[in-house]
Amino acid sequence: MIYMNLAHLSGREKDFINEAFDTNWVVPLGPNVNGFEADLEAYMNETNANVTESQNLNKKRVVALSSGTAAVHLGLLDIGVQAGDEVLCQSLTFCASVNPAIYLGAKPILIDSEPDTYNMNPALLEKAILDRIRITGRKPKAIVLVHLYGMPAKVDEIMVIAARHKIPVMEDAAEALGSTFDGQLCGTFGQYGVWSFNGNKMITTSGGGALICPNIESKKNAIFYATQAKEPIPYYQNKNIGFNYRLSNICAGIGRGQMTVLKEHIAHHRMLHDIYTHLFEGVEGITVHSAHNKRFNPNYWLTTILIDPSVKIFINGKESLVRSIKSEGGQPNDNVEQLRIYLEQNGIESRALWKPLHCMPAYSKYPAYIDGVSESLFKRGLCLPSGPHVSIDDAKTIVRLIKEVLR
Numbered sequence: 557m558i559y560m561n562l563a564h565l566s567g568r569e570k571d572f573i574n575e576a577f578d579t580n581w582v583v584p585l586g587p588n589v590n591g592f593e594a595d596l597e598a599y600m601n602e603t604n605a606n607v608t609e610s611q612n613l614n615k616k617r618v619v620a621l622s623s624g625t626a627a628v629h630l631g632l633l634d635i636g637v638q639a640g641d642e643v644l645c646q647s648l649t650f651c652a653s654v655n656p657a658i659y660l661g662a663k664p665i666l667i668d669s670e671p672d673t674y675n676m677n678p679a680l681l682e683k684a685i686l687d688r689i690r691i692t693g694r695k696p697k698a699i700v701l702v703h704l705y706g707m708p709a710k711v712d713e714i715m716v717i718a719a720r721h722k723i724p725v726m727e728d729a730a731e732a733l734g735s736t737f738d739g740q741l742c743g744t745f746g747q748y749g750v751w752s753f754n755g756n757k758m759i760t761t762s763g764g765g766a767l768i769c770p771n772i773e774s775k776k777n778a779i780f781y782a783t784q785a786k787e788p789i790p791y792y793q794n795k796n797i798g799f800n801y802r803l804s805n806i807c808a809g810i811g812r813g814q815m816t817v818l819k820e821h822i823a824h825h826r827m828l829h830d831i832y833t834h835l836f837e838g839v840e841g842i843t844v845h846s847a848h849n850k851r852f853n854p855n856y857w858l859t860t861i862l863i864d865p866s867v868k869i870f871i872n873g874k875e876s877l878v879r880s881i882k883s884e885g886g887q888p889n890d891n892v893e894q895l896r897i898y899l900e901q902n903g904i905e906s907r908a909l910w911k912p913l914h915c916m917p918a919y920s921k922y923p924a925y926i927d928g929v930s931e932s933l934f935k936r937g938l939c940l941p942s943g944p945h946v947s948i949d950d951a952k953t954i955v956r957l958i959k960e961v962l963r
């Protein structure tokens with residue numbers, strides 16, 4: 557089976573893990589946690605080295621946490637999101653971008669995507685802000701901006717709108733470790749940023765995440781809340797409610813090993829995207845999603861394609877009769893599901909794009925500012941194998957198989 561994005565180990569992970577066992581650091585703190593944070597901060601500073609100092613990027617700090625979801629939660633908590641607040645979120649995303657706002661008792665306001673990046677549509681964002689102020693008399697408390705599939709959102713436009721209305725931005729760069737916009741690392745534009753190290757991400761700690769904080773004080777505050785908000789006195793005393801969100805020293809050991817291959821992983825994902833783009837050139841009905849201009853430098857976590865609804869799938873000369881499983885709020889087009897199943901039968905994993913949250917029963921009750929783009933992307937989109945285990949020959953096989961059945 558050729559999988560979408562399997563964990564790929566450097567070999568160094570075990571050294572860091574063994575060291576943790578040998579020194580009995582088998583707890584959610586320790587040298588690997590500090591070392592992993594230092595590695596991530598060094599990578600962040602190196603990548604942002606040529607970005608203007610006026611943005612205080614050199615003050616940013618990283619906190620290692622048990623998941624990307626925990627990082628979104630702590631970031632929103634520190635921004636001050638509370639019960640009754642409204643939080644502006646992207647509808648086309650994984651539910652973990654939005655759930656933490658709901659955990660805090662806030663109401664997500666779902667915003668549609670624009671077709672260049674598949675991320676938050678700046679015009680709809682501005683419309684939503686003005687509309688929410690008019691309806692509720694209050695400004696939304698935060699914007700959760702996602703860089704889906706590693707494609708940077710239109711950060712320049714979004715940050716201008718956020719600044720105009722003085723609304724803090726929480727960047728969900730869970731899928732975008734290594735992606736840059738104008739040379740600046742995604743996750744470092746907003747007040748807070750998030751990376752995920754889940755098993756299918758650019759690097760993994762088996763499960764884990766990181767919160768990028770604006771400075772050392774907010775890092776200390778995030779660690780305080782990630783470790784049950786215990787007061788710093790010799791017995792147990794709480795003035796605040798915290799969480800058990802710190803990354804374990806064992807998982808952080810995996811992370812330290814993974815940092816030695818991060819750049820290789822990014823280069824591999826980008827190379828595969830180039831190969832797919834090249835091989836699909838001139839194939840009618842298939843569009844590979846690519847950066848629409850050079851300011852956007854995605855990590856291409858997953859290469860995604862759009863399949864025109866007019867395309868028919870013929871297998872062994874016969875039109876496929878597979879129908880997409882119907883669900884409330886809609887499903888991918890039949891030709892997308894036909895291609896997915898055909899690839900699966902040939903040992904290749906692929907998957908539909910994220911389903912827009914406003915189309916799902918759990919989220920359809922929330923206000924949404926929608927113009928049809930995310931629904932159309934969901935219906936037509938397919939994610940292709942894109943990780944370090946996918947070889948050039950694998951990509952050639954995948955494209956050949958797809959071309960063979962398209963009519």
Ligand SMILES: Cc1ncc(COP(=O)(O)O)c(C=O)c1O
Nearest residue numbers: 623624625650652653730752754
């Ligand atoms: C866009 C997005 N946000 C948040 C998350 C949550 O990260 P985690 O799985 O580490 O909690 C993920 C991935 O899982 C994601 O893809």
